[in-house]
Amino acid sequence: MDFKGMDILGGRQFTREALDHILDVAADMDRGLKEERSLKLLDGYVLGSLFFEPSTRTRLSFETAMHRLGGSVVGFAEAGTSSVAKGESLNDTIRTVNEYVDVIAMRHPEIGSAKQAAEVSDVPVLNGGDGAGQHPTQALLDLYTIQSERGRVDGNTIALCGDLKNGRTVHAGVELYKHYDCDLIFVAPDALKMPPEITEQLREQGVEVKETPDLSVALAEADVLYMTRIQKERFDDPVEYERLKGSYVLMKGMVERTNPELTIMHPLPRINEIKSEVDELPGAAYFRQARNGVPVRMALLALVLGVVD
Amino acid sequence: MDFKGMDILGGRQFTREALDHILDVAADMDRGLKEERSLKLLDGYVLGSLFFEPSTRTRLSFETAMHRLGGSVVGFAEAGTSSVAKGESLNDTIRTVNEYVDVIAMRHPEIGSAKQAAEVSDVPVLNGGDGAGQHPTQALLDLYTIQSERGRVDGNTIALCGDLKNGRTVHAGVELYKHYDCDLIFVAPDALKMPPEITEQLREQGVEVKETPDLSVALAEADVLYMTRIQKERFDDPVEYERLKGSYVLMKGMVERTNPELTIMHPLPRINEIKSEVDELPGAAYFRQARNGVPVRMALLALVLGVVD
Amino acid sequence: MDFKGMDILGGRQFTREALDHILDVAADMDRGLKEERSLKLLDGYVLGSLFFEPSTRTRLSFETAMHRLGGSVVGFAEAGTSSVAKGESLNDTIRTVNEYVDVIAMRHPEIGSAKQAAEVSDVPVLNGGDGAGQHPTQALLDLYTIQSERGRVDGNTIALCGDLKNGRTVHAGVELYKHYDCDLIFVAPDALKMPPEITEQLREQGVEVKETPDLSVALAEADVLYMTRIQKERFDDPVEYERLKGSYVLMKGMVERTNPELTIMHPLPRINEIKSEVDELPGAAYFRQARNGVPVRMALLALVLGVVD
Numbered sequence: 001m002d003f004k005g006m007d008i009l010g011g012r013q014f015t016r017e018a019l020d021h022i023l024d025v026a027a028d029m030d031r032g033l034k035e036e037r038s039l040k041l042l043d044g045y046v047l048g049s050l051f052f053e054p055s056t057r058t059r060l061s062f063e064t065a066m067h068r069l070g071g072s073v074v075g076f077a078e079a080g081t082s083s084v085a086k087g088e089s090l091n092d093t094i095r096t097v098n099e100y101v102d103v104i105a106m107r108h109p110e111i112g113s114a115k116q117a118a119e120v121s122d123v124p125v126l127n128g129g130d131g132a133g134q135h136p137t138q139a140l141l142d143l144y145t146i147q148s149e150r151g152r153v154d155g156n157t158i159a160l161c162g163d164l165k166n167g168r169t170v171h172a173g174v175e176l177y178k179h180y181d182c183d184l185i186f187v188a189p190d191a192l193k194m195p196p197e198i199t200e201q202l203r204e205q206g207v208e209v210k211e212t213p214d215l216s217v218a219l220a221e222a223d224v225l226y227m228t229r230i231q232k233e234r235f236d237d238p239v240e241y242e243r244l245k246g247s248y249v250l251m252k253g254m255v256e257r258t259n260p261e262l263t264i265m266h267p268l269p270r271i272n273e274i275k276s277e278v279d280e281l282p283g284a285a286y287f288r289q290a291r292n293g294v295p296v297r298m299a300l301l302a303l304v305l306g307v308v309d
Numbered sequence: 310m311d312f313k314g315m316d317i318l319g320g321r322q323f324t325r326e327a328l329d330h331i332l333d334v335a336a337d338m339d340r341g342l343k344e345e346r347s348l349k350l351l352d353g354y355v356l357g358s359l360f361f362e363p364s365t366r367t368r369l370s371f372e373t374a375m376h377r378l379g380g381s382v383v384g385f386a387e388a389g390t391s392s393v394a395k396g397e398s399l400n401d402t403i404r405t406v407n408e409y410v411d412v413i414a415m416r417h418p419e420i421g422s423a424k425q426a427a428e429v430s431d432v433p434v435l436n437g438g439d440g441a442g443q444h445p446t447q448a449l450l451d452l453y454t455i456q457s458e459r460g461r462v463d464g465n466t467i468a469l470c471g472d473l474k475n476g477r478t479v480h481a482g483v484e485l486y487k488h489y490d491c492d493l494i495f496v497a498p499d500a501l502k503m504p505p506e507i508t509e510q511l512r513e514q515g516v517e518v519k520e521t522p523d524l525s526v527a528l529a530e531a532d533v534l535y536m537t538r539i540q541k542e543r544f545d546d547p548v549e550y551e552r553l554k555g556s557y558v559l560m561k562g563m564v565e566r567t568n569p570e571l572t573i574m575h576p577l578p579r580i581n582e583i584k585s586e587v588d589e590l591p592g593a594a595y596f597r598q599a600r601n602g603v604p605v606r607m608a609l610l611a612l613v614l615g616v617v618d
Numbered sequence: 619m620d621f622k623g624m625d626i627l628g629g630r631q632f633t634r635e636a637l638d639h640i641l642d643v644a645a646d647m648d649r650g651l652k653e654e655r656s657l658k659l660l661d662g663y664v665l666g667s668l669f670f671e672p673s674t675r676t677r678l679s680f681e682t683a684m685h686r687l688g689g690s691v692v693g694f695a696e697a698g699t700s701s702v703a704k705g706e707s708l709n710d711t712i713r714t715v716n717e718y719v720d721v722i723a724m725r726h727p728e729i730g731s732a733k734q735a736a737e738v739s740d741v742p743v744l745n746g747g748d749g750a751g752q753h754p755t756q757a758l759l760d761l762y763t764i765q766s767e768r769g770r771v772d773g774n775t776i777a778l779c780g781d782l783k784n785g786r787t788v789h790a791g792v793e794l795y796k797h798y799d800c801d802l803i804f805v806a807p808d809a810l811k812m813p814p815e816i817t818e819q820l821r822e823q824g825v826e827v828k829e830t831p832d833l834s835v836a837l838a839e840a841d842v843l844y845m846t847r848i849q850k851e852r853f854d855d856p857v858e859y860e861r862l863k864g865s866y867v868l869m870k871g872m873v874e875r876t877n878p879e880l881t882i883m884h885p886l887p888r889i890n891e892i893k894s895e896v897d898e899l900p901g902a903a904y905f906r907q908a909r910n911g912v913p914v915r916m917a918l919l920a921l922v923l924g925v926v927d
Contacts, residue, residue, distance in 0.1 A: 037720065038662030038690075044347030046376050048369070056706070057714055060666070060692045064718040067664050067690035072347075072376035074369045076386060077694060086540075088365070088578035091585070096366055096577060099600035100373040102346065231704075268714060269706035276709070291717035353656030355685050357678070381656075381685035383678045385695060395851075397674070397887035400894070405675055405886060408909035409682040411655065 004306030007118040008126045010134035011175025019143065019179055022299055025308055026144050029295035033068065039298075041307045042071035048101035049075030050093070051128070052108040057268060058128045058138070061293035062105040069298055074101065091120050098123045103305055105137075105297075124304035126297075132166045138267055139172035141296040145289040146224055149263045154181040159218030161187035161248050162228030162273060164194040169267045170228060174202060183208040187218045189247055191240065192230070215248050219255065224263045227273045245272065252277040265289050313615030316427040317435045319443035320484025328452065328488055331608055334617055335453050338604035342377065348607075350616045351380035357410035358384030359402070360437070361417040366577060367437045367447070370602035371414045378607055383410065400429050407432045412614055414446075414606075433613035435606075441475045447576055448481035450605040454598040455533055458572045463490040468527030470496035470557050471537035471582060473503040478576045479537060483511060492517040496527045498556055500549065501539070524557050528564065533572045536582045554581065561586040574598050622924030625736040626744045628752035629793025637761065637797055640917055643926055644762050647913035651686065657916075659925045660689035666719035667693030668711070669746070670726040675886055676746045676756070679911035680723045687916055692719065709738050716741045721923055723755075723915075742922040744915075750784045756885055757790035759914040763907040764842055767881045772799040777836030779805035779866050780846030780891060782812040787885045788846060792820060801826040805836045807865055809858065810848070833866050837873065842881045845891045863890065870895040883907050 001021050014022075032039045047066040051059050054077060063073045090113060097104060098121040106114060107128040114127030114134070129135040147153050158177060160170045164186055174194075177184060184207060186194045193211065202209050212218070218225055227250060235241040249272060255262050266274055266286040278284050302308040310330050323331075341348045356375040360368050363386060372382045399422060406413060407430040415423060416437040423436030423443070438444040456462050467486055469479045473495055483503075486493060493516060495503045502520065511518050521527070527534055536559060544550040558581060564571050575583055575595040587593050611617045619639050632640075650657045665684040669677050672695060681691045708731060715722060716739040724732060725746040732745030732752070747753040765771050776795060778788045782804055792812075795802060802825060804812045811829070820827050830836070836843055845868060853859040867890060873880050884892055884904040896902050920926045 036662060037664070044345060044377075044379075046346070046373055054698065054704075056694070056711060060715060061718055063692045064664055067692065068662075070662075073692075074372040074376065074382075076365070078698070080363065080387065086363075086538075086542075086578050087580045089585075092578060093365060095596050096599045097369060099596055100370055100603055229704075233704075269704050269710060271705045276707075287713050287717060290714045294718055353654060353686075353688075355655070355682055383681040383685065383691075385674070389672065389696065395672075395847075395849075395887050396889045398894075401887060402674060404905050405908045406678060408905055409679055409912055 001309070003303035005124055006304050007124055008136050008300055008304065009115050009118060010127065011136050011139050011172035013136075014176065014179070016179040019140075019176060022140055022296070022303070023144055023147055025299035025303060026292075026296045029298040029302070033295065038068050038070055040070040041302050042066065042069035042305060045069075045071040045102045045305060046100065047071055047073045047075070047301070048097045048104040049073050050097060050104060050106040051075065051077050052079040052106070053129070054078055055107055055128065057290055057293060058107060061290070062126070062128060062297050065294050065297035065301055068294060069301060071301075090116060094121050103301060126300060126304070129168055131168070133168055134172045135168040136172045137293075137297055137300060138169045139176050140300070141289065141292045142169070142173055142226070142265060142267070143176050144296050145265060145285060145292050146263070148292065149285050149288070150223060156223040157183040157185065157221055158224045158226060159185035159187055159222035160226045160228070161215060161218060163192045163230045164188040164228075165192045166231065167228045170194070170226070171198065173226070174198060178202055178205055178207050183210070185210045185212065185218045185222055187212055187215050187248065189213050189244055191244065215250075216258070219258045219262070222259070222262065224265060225250070227264065227266045227270070229267075229269065229271055229273055248273060250274045250278055252281060255281055255283070310618070312612035314433055315613050316433055317445050317609055317613065318424050318427060319436065320445050320448050320481035322445075323485065323488070325488040328449075328485060331449055331605070331612070332453055332456055334608035334612060335601075335605045338607040338611070342604065347377050347379055349379040350611050351375065351378035351614065354378075354380040354411045354614060355409065356380055356382045356384070356610070357406045357413040358382050359406060359413060359415040360384065360386050361388040361415070362438070363387055364416055364437065366599055366602060367416060370599070371435070371437060371606050374603050374606035374610055377603060378610060380610075399425060403430050412610060435609060435613070438477060440477070442477055443481045444477040445481045446602075446606055446609060447478045448485050449609070450598065450601045451478070451482055451535070451574065451576070452485050453605050454574060454594060454601050455572070457601065458594050458597070459532060465532040466492040466494065466530055467533045467535060468494035468496055468531035469535045469537070470524060470527060472501045472539045473497040473537075474501045475540065476537045479503070479535070480507065482535070483507060487511055487514055487516050492519070494519045494521065494527045494531055496521055496524050496557065498522050498553055500553065524559075525563075525567070528567045528571070531568070531571065533574060534559070536573065536575045536579070538576075538578065538580055538582055557582060559583045559587055561590060564590055564592070619927070621921035623742055624922050625742055626754050626918055626922065627733050627736060628745065629754050629757050629790035631754075632794065632797070634797040637758075637794060640758055640914070640921070641762055641765055643917035643921060644910075644914045647916040647920070651913060656686050656688055658688040659920050660684065660687035660923065663687075663689040663720045663923060664718065665689055665691045665693075665919070666715045666722040667691050668715060668722060668724040669693065669695050670697040670724070671747070672696055673725055673746065675908055675911060676725060679908070680744070680746060680915050683912050683915035683919055686912060687919060689919075708734060712739050712743075721919060744918060744922070747786055749786070751786055752790045753786040754790045755911075755915055755918060756787045757794050758918070759907065759910045760787070760791055760844070760883060760885070761794050762914050763883060763903060763910050764881070766910065767903050767906070768841060774841040775801040775803065775839055776842045776844060777803035777805055777840035778844045778846070779833060779836060781810045781848045782806040782846075783810045784849065785846045788812070788844070789816065791844070792816060796820055796823055796825050801828070803828045803830065803836045803840055805830055805833055805866065807831050807862055809862065833868075834872075834876070837876045837880070840877070840880065842883060843868070845882065845884045845888070847885075847887065847889055847891055866891060868892045868896055870899060873899055873901070
């Protein structure tokens, strides 16, 4: 398959074949990292790491991935240290930086910003989150985690819980899961339900989808529980935030009683959705999931730069 | 020529011979980058990238230049993450950092700061902008751009438009252009005119200089139009800023009608001085100009560190 | 000695044998840097440089040390660009980053934070300052500086002056000096005295300790004068800060008259404690001391990563 020059913008762009290939290359990277600390596939290449919004995980794992491929990084960790503070348009920033670097990873608060950047950039753009839009590299590392935790993706019932309305991670995720033989359970309060057009489309495409506000349904039926943070910054009304944030809090006893084999995932940072006692469970996969960001992003960088097929 | 150990502080320090040599080395770097993504001339060297004021272009292209030479970078992108926030003097910061690194690139809001830094530093200091003072690496990449866009620098009429009073880029620029057989046109409102001592000195040195507040004169007569931003941060009075910022706005039709061959440059970021429709013109050189920051800064780094003659 | 996998958390953890070994390896690094700009001992390794509080010296010298060993760096220079801004716990940030990198250097405003981080991290943690707690890498480079300035550590009378109550550098320092045959003089106003439990413990361990509010006593009797900043950020009461900050200001004449051979050290940044005229004295060692941060931190990185014995 030829990924060379491709932008990674959203979950919808991938075929099953493309997804399987990315998972295979990520597994290759993972094996490579067990033997050496850095594979030298991108020696001399430069990544532009443009974070208009702060991020620990996405930025640091993109940058680690680049270093573990032998490449270098330039960029910024917040908009304030870029020319955006002087009023420069996103297009001009991207058209400038794409003259310097070989590939761009970016996070930006506006939906569609990564797509817009890709349109003006001559080098591949990897979307590291565009507001409440998409976050495809997260979705891909989630898919890789399900495979590595459960042996394969097919055949699993995946419950997604939390803010499904605004969660870019879950929006990008369901676009991937639909290519696999997985049932989905959406667990959210009414105010934060998965947008109906997404749910409907999944059903039209033959995906089994259950919706419930009740976390215990997911606990009973799921193989994988994907918790998400109810993000304060996505709410207009702080009172509504306070009312809802405690709705879905996972505790150790709940899992042990109902589903001890459950694989528990979270894109992190978590605030209170998963009690720290849960970390002791063998199925608590979220830090391994974070770790998977490195081989998956290494795979994407190597693929779009054409140094692996 | 021996640049080893030299500081790059302002436009005034260069002879014609030195300028021609820098342009030659930059062209070598440019050719090198067409063959390999990184030349390994500065393997093991460390650049201190000290940006007391934010910058996208200057900082990222300096850092990219260092990486494309095989070197590494340490530094900061704003004063807030440095010891300046604790009240440390510039001299002490420089005397400390020059103990760590092999070369320093810096931007600082105060005129004369780079010169002051160079006086206490044992390693070469490259001025990436000192307030309303100088910005010589920008001036050098501008010169390189005129050469690469027009074939040579000599023989061109260069119009400089915008805030010529405070524009460090144009102040550094005219110090270079005067060594070439170029006529200059200064286009600015009265309040933002080129300081008379600069204009007079140029005339004394035999440079043909025309001054006008009228952009259409430049459009009719220039080979190169160098637009600059009217920078809000240089004004004490916001009302005066609002009145003047719209004075010089370049539109596509103006160029097509009067001078379709015109080379259009801008140090960027632009706010509104050049409409985005102008980007479609073949003479719109500003993103290529940004790109030239990499080979020109590679040349300077390699020269002052003595790894090329 | 086996340092592999060790955390560097505070001054108290070292034996005399361990200290001597670190000084020896640092001297090896120093000699190596005289021959080559980068030793390639950590090629492919990645340092996580996590600065929840700003720092010029500690951060830049850790990062330079990593580059001079051939390694790479990811991280942040202030808490605002990390997930802490989203409410993530320190434990979760560390557990995530330790999945990416090979070693962590961190600064954090809370006492005990580095120890807490080390408890959850699988990779070695190097404490770059935990609030008013410890700062062991600074203490080690201070020790190395005393050795390189005076020929050896044993036999020196070391005066520590300034805010000895809150100064993490001096707290970590006395834990090292007690292993050597050194007399100590503590010079501080009553409000900023060395905590009595530290002074008592030193005396119990057989260290000769003199306490005085009078700088001239130290000037007369010390071989090494270690000045520290009276840090505004450690005071609750700004009036108290203003009253005390001028108490201990070193001037050139004072040293020349009483003790021209005095070795003068300071962890920097200095504000007003040492007049800039003092820089001209041959014993003014503080910029050489800053420089020593690189070989000492190279030694620590190489030791805890097990690439040197």
